[in-house]
Structures are given as C-alpha cells and as structure tokens.
Amino acid sequence: MSISPPSAPFSSGKRHPLRVLLSLVSEEKGRVVRAVAASVINKIFDVMPEILIGIALDVVVRGKDSFVAQVGITDPVHQLTLLGIATFLIWFGESLFEYFYQILWRGLAQDVQHRLRILCYDHAQHLPTSFYEENRSGDLVAVLNDDINQLERFLDRGANELIQTFAAVVLVGAVFFIVSPLIAVVAFTPVPAIIAGAFWFQRRAQARYDAVRARAGGLGARLTTNLQGLQTIRAFGAEARETAALSKESRAYVDANRAAIRVSSAFIPIIRMAILSGFLATFLIGGWLTLTGQMQVGAYGLLVFLTQRLLWPMTHLAEIADLYERAMASTRRILRLLDEPRGEPHGAHDASVSGRFELEGVGFRYATSPGGVTDINLAIRAGETVALVGPTGSGKSTLIKLLGLFIRPQKGAIRLDGVPLADWSGERLRRSMAWVPQEVTLFSGSIADNIAYGKPSASREEVEAAARLAEADGFIRALPDGYESQIGEYGQKLSGGQRQRIALARALLIDPAILILDEATSAVDNETEAAIQRSLAKMKGKRTVILVAHRLSTVVHADAIHVMDDGRIIQSGPHDRLVECPGLYRTLWNIQTGHAEMNETA
C-alpha cells in the first residue's frame, strides 16, 4: 500500500496568483533578465525603421540641410547609402533579437509548465484519501493538463507582448516628447483610455473565465468517467443517453466560452476608436504645424508613422489581457490544488513490525455522510488471520482504511505493536503493510515489473517466488512471453482472477508483516478463490492477514471473524462458534449456503 512520507508542502500564502507565478520563476532570474532584455532590444530595433523613414524624408526634402548633413555627411547620395546600411543593420538586429526572445521565453514557458505539473502531481499524490472521495479525478486531470498548458501559453506569448507594449510606450513617448511635446500630449491622450479599457475588460472577463475553467473541469470529469465505464455504457445500451449528457456538458462549456468571447470581442473595437482619435490628432495638428513651417516634413512623417508604432500594439493589450485572465483563472485553480493540505504527517517510530493491532473505542464519521464506524474495540494478534464481514455499508472498508492510516480516527486509539499507529514512520509502514484491493491497477510494463512494483530492486527469483506463493506462476509461464509479457494493451486481456493473483504476488513480494485484502476475492472465479485460499493457508501464523469478504466461504478458516453492522462490531469469534449461535453471521451463512431460513432473525 502506498503510505508516503509527507514532503515539504507548497503554500501560496493567499498571495495574488501572479505573484506566486513570479515566485515560481524566481529561480530563473538570470534567464528572465535575459529574456526581458531581448524583448526590449527587439522593440528598440522595431521602432527604428519609422525613425529612419522620418530621416529619409528629411534627406529627400532638405538635402544638404538635412539632419544627417548636420552630423557631417553632406552628400545626399551618401546620406541615403548610410540610411540603407542602417536599415539593413536594424532589420538584422530586430530579427536576431526576435530569435533570442522567442527561445528564451518559450524555454522558460516549457520549464515553468514542467515544474508546475510535477509540483502539482507530487502534491496530488500526498493528498489525503478524503480529498479523492470528495473531488472528481477528471477535475484533477484538467488542472494537470489544461490549466498548466494555459499558463504555458501565457508565458510563451503574453509575457513578451506585455513587456514589448510597455517598452513601445516608453520609447515612442520619449521620441514624441523630444520632437513635439504638443503632439506628444495629444497622441498620448488615448493611452489612459486604452489602459482603463484593458482593466475594465480584465474585471469583466475574470468571472467568465473562471466559469469556463470550471466547465472544462466538469467536461473532463465526465469524459474520464465515460471512457472508463464504456463497457457499462454499452452493456446497458446507454450510448445515446450518454452522448446527450456529454453534449449538454460540452454545450455548457461552449456557452461559458461564448460569454467570455462576448466581453473580449467588445474590446478591440473600443480600443480602435481610442487609437483613431490619437492618430487623427497627430495627423491634423502635425500637418498644420508643418504647413505653417513650425515643423519639418521629416519630423511630421516620423510622428505619423510612430503613432502607429505606439498605438496599434496596444490593441494587443486585449489579447494579452485575455491570455492573462485565462492564465490567472488557471493559476487560481492550480493554487487551490496546491493549497489543499496534505495528509497528516507520520511519526518517526521505526522498528520491525510484528503485526499486533489494538483498537480502543475507535470512531470515525465522514464529513459528507452519516456513515462511518462507532466504538470499535478490537485486538488482533500478530500472525492472526482476521476477517471482517457484514452487510454492505456496515463499515468494513472504513475500518481497514483506519488500519492502513488512510484516514485517522476521530475518537479512540489505534496501536500497532503497542505504539500509536500515527507515530510510526511512513516508510516503515509502507514496507510492512501490503494491500490487495478489489480493483487491481496494473501499470504499463511487464508482468515482472508489476509484481516488483513495491520493490523494484527485487531479483527474478524473488518475483517468481512471490508469484508461486500467489499461485500466479502457472498462468504467467503459460503466456507467450511469460514474466516479460507486457501489460497495458495486453493487460486488458488478463482475466479478473489473473489480475487479482498478480496483485497478491505484488503484495507478497515485499514480505509484509501485515497483509490486507479488501474484498480481493469477491469478484474472482472459484479457481482463483481456491488459489488465494491456499496462499493464505501457507502464510498462516507468519503474517497478520486482515481480509474483508462478502463471500463467507473465504473466511471460514480465519482465526477470528468480526461481524459488522451499522458501523459497529456486533459479533466476534471463529466460524464454528458463530454458526452455532443465532445472529447475523448465521443468517448470512445460511443464505450463502442455500440453507436460508428467511424468517431467521439476527
């Protein structure tokens, strides 16, 4: 079973998502500085051709009196040649630094998304069992995939555009103020409107993008459930119903997106009108100043062209705000996951485990239902085989979750070898307890890899010995590739009983002091059940075995059987004694063996 030691938990400290994001790239300070520098230098080169156009106009209109002539090059042909060389260098520089900023930002985006995905996945592995009982796994997949990709997109493009827009405002603003402060003031008038528009958009869009992300989570959850449950859908002929239900989820996602698109689409037309007023002002005032001889033609041309360089990139603010909002909605979801508290820490007690349990007045209630267990008093001796039986919902699984420390008692105490269970080191518990669940998970890789899952360093002899003990060796050898047979595609073809025996071999390989079988035999064929029975018989006395079973034939040989009902243990004893006295066990036994006396009461 997997009881992981808690590692350092992440905490956003309720900071703004952008700040948390920045703290995540803070380790890459050098790279961020280089990326910002490349973006700014590229923007400087990007603005320069407009300045050259102004200078070229000045050269052709004023010739020997031009601005270039004043710096010592008087021949207009030489002036034009110089401008040509400058143009070449500027374009070359712009291209070169575009290459640099692309490489730097995109590399950063890749590294950040990788780091976040691993951080989230690792955190998800340490979340308490209760988290998975209350949350849909599809939501988690959506966070690990969609939300992290959304952040990657923002860093890939948005960060650079934001910096370049800012650089453009500063650079172009400086040139405007040098050439004509009057026009600078007029041309810059729309800037506050544009920025205000971007913020207005940001506020409106935020809630809508949160709704889009939530819908994406819902859609992902349904897709995951449906694809996993395809057999059931087909078996019940529910394809049309499920397609309709999926279509409803997908439609809700489309509608949520549409609401967000409506806001984002309004932005560009508004910005365009704001730009138009600034552009017209430059055009008309500059023209009038030039006509009246207060401004040179070259300077006029320079300003008209620069207005474009100043204002048009600002339309990108809409896109950037869009990317930014989506990225922040994703970051909020990622942080919500990362802020989920991990399971409670384990203690440090480390000693060899003999497998003796004592439970005193143990009680546990789920937060979301009245179910759980009440006042459990139980002593399990080391090496004993103990069975938990009882009707569905009687609390058997809850009790073994408590014994496995997946959940912690709210009342009473659980001790293992006399030491409170929570005081044991997680590492020691992981090596001492093995779990065979009803739903076996086999991972891609060979059968041998799967058996050695809990002890990857195991030798082939150890793997085979565990398989023999689990009575799995025979059918594994009969497969064309034996222990090297690949699971995955092939795993689909293993029967439930075979998978179950591989899971038992996996558990036995770590030679656990405590073996927990959670209804491991309820869904298997008689042959597998008999095989598992033989395996259990062989290990009798050597390890503590706790098994939950519905099929009572599985538990007849147990040293003690505890009968649960409504969260309590109502009968305890070996099979022979329990069948003799009237009670729930005898009723269940009679029903299962076909001797039911329907009016017999518990």
Ligand SMILES: Nc1ncnc2c1ncn2[C@@H]1O[C@H](COP(=O)(O)OP(=O)(O)OP(=O)(O)O)[C@@H](O)[C@H]1O
């Ligand atoms: N994750 C959960 N959240 C809320 N209630 C739960 C949860 N798991 C179990 N319960 C409730 O706790 C009670 C005991 O459930 P538990 O799974 O322990 O019973 P069980 O005896 O193992 O049942 P079964 O034989 O059907 O597996 C039930 O009423 C159940 O509804």
